[in-house]
Amino acid sequence: MIDFDVTTLEPPREIVPGLWRLRTPMTSDALPWIMPYAFAGKHGVTLFDSGYGTPDAEAALTAQLKAIGYAPSDVQRLIVSHAHPDHLGLAHWLKQQSPGCEVAMLGREVEWFKDSHHGDEDWMARHRAWMQRHGVTAEELERGRSEERGGPPWESKQREEARAARAAAKAAAVAEGTHPDAATETERRSWHMRIEADRLLVDGEAIEFDGWRVLSVWTPGHTPGHLCAYLPEHRLTFTGDHVLSRITPNVSLSEEDEAAGRNPLREFLASLKKVADLDTGRALPAHEELIEDLPERCRVIADHHEHRLHEALDAIDSVEGGRPSAAQIAERVTWNRPYSTFSMMKRRSAIGETLAHLDLLREDGRLLMHEAEDGTVRWERTR
Numbered sequence: 001m002i003d004f005d006v007t008t009l010e011p012p013r014e015i016v017p018g019l020w021r022l023r024t025p026m027t028s029d030a031l032p033w034i035m036p037y038a039f040a041g042k043h044g045v046t047l048f049d050s051g052y053g054t055p056d057a058e059a060a061l062t063a064q065l066k067a068i069g070y071a072p073s074d075v076q077r078l079i080v081s082h083a084h085p086d087h088l089g090l091a092h093w094l095k096q097q098s099p100g101c102e103v104a105m106l107g108r109e110v111e112w113f114k115d116s117h118h119g120d121e122d123w124m125a126r127h128r129a130w131m132q133r134h135g136v137t138a139e140e141l142e143r144g145r146s147e148e149r150g151g152p153p154w155e156s157k158q159r160e161e162a163r164a165a166r167a168a169a170k171a172a173a174v175a176e177g178t179h180p181d182a183a184t185e186t187e188r189r190s191w192h193m194r195i196e197a198d199r200l201l202v203d204g205e206a207i208e209f210d211g212w213r214v215l216s217v218w219t220p221g222h223t224p225g226h227l228c229a230y231l232p233e234h235r236l237t238f239t240g241d242h243v244l245s246r247i248t249p250n251v252s253l254s255e256e257d258e259a260a261g262r263n264p265l266r267e268f269l270a271s272l273k274k275v276a277d278l279d280t281g282r283a284l285p286a287h288e289e290l291i292e293d294l295p296e297r298c299r300v301i302a303d304h305h306e307h308r309l310h311e312a313l314d315a316i317d318s319v320e321g322g323r324p325s326a327a328q329i330a331e332r333v334t335w336n337r338p339y340s341t342f343s344m345m346k347r348r349s350a351i352g353e354t355l356a357h358l359d360l361l362r363e364d365g366r367l368l369m370h371e372a373e374d375g376t377v378r379w380e381r382t383r
Contacts, residue, residue: 022064024051041210044076053089072097081240083113107200109225135325144344221268235281252352265356330354
């Protein structure tokens with residue numbers, strides 16, 4: 001978590017007259033900020049993305065809106081790029097501040113969000129089974145859980161029992177209204193906030209308000225219903241997490257994708273071409289810096305994934321016997337820091353991203369996937 005003081009925030013940046021780039025804090029040092037965008041109107045303001053559901057983010061958004069002449073109660077509309085906590089996290093709070101605020105998302109993202117159960121007990125059990133299916137041992141999972149909570153593995157059962165008891169007591173207090181966080185507990189965890197979107201968008205739909213005309217652009221990949229937005233009159237494209245200026249967005253194959261037969265990397269690459277073909281003068285991402293040449297940035301990201309495909313093939317060749325798991329392959333490809341230093345959740349993300357590349361290679365006929373009787377999966381080059 002970054003050290004945050006609302007008085008040190010950079011002031012909002014005006015992109016074109018009436019369109020402002022705001023700044024609210026994240027909970028990560030790697031990506032310290034999420035950048036909502038504010039469209040000024042005569043009677044209120046429209047936001048593209050909101051921010052993480054934390055008190056710091058609430059304070060920051062309040063201060064940034066004040067700097068351009070508005071308050072949270074003036075937010076008439078929230079357009080959400082995708083249902084990750086740093087983009088959707090303040091939606092519930094904004095609805096409280098401005099009950100008439102319209103939340104707009106792509107219908108596909110709403111469908112996916114409603115069907116997701118990230119963080120609940122069933123999801124955690126499926127998550128562990130999925131990790132083992134793709135090459136992480138039970139011992140590694142237990143060691144990872146122990147490292148993230150502190151203490152040796154043999155103490156994990158006692159810690160789990162104590163944590164469960166504390167959680168049960170807190171849940172009871174929240175339900176009774178006696179816990180100090182009772183009014184805001186669910187606002188802090190976006191995956192558990194089933195925000196009902198007021199408007200379900202479709203690809204190409206125009207959102208018109210206060211003289212602004214915003215076109216919705218469906219860009220699946222990072223999530224199934226990720227939304228970019230295009231302002232043709234200003235040649236501006238809001239890219240959310242689809243295209244960032246420095247890092248490559250995570251595009252992972254999940255257990256749900258496996259079951260549905262979805263390949264997020266193929267979708268993502270097609271979506272890159274889709275936004276690259278827009279007549280864009282400047283791109284406005286949700287993190288990092290503005291993008292002055294969107295087609296070139298899309299090309300660089302596509303080249304990165306092509307390189308990763310080759311790295312995955314080389315990794316398979318480097319394993320004796322030539323039938324490694326996704327975890328073994330993830331250990332051998334290039335990351336921004338050594339795979340061995342990753343937490344278990346970061347390893348899950350790395351394995352998911354590796355699987356997206358492996359599955360694309362399989363679809364293209366360059367790999368075979370072997371599933372053993374116990375459900376574990378290994379990969380082999382086609383001959």
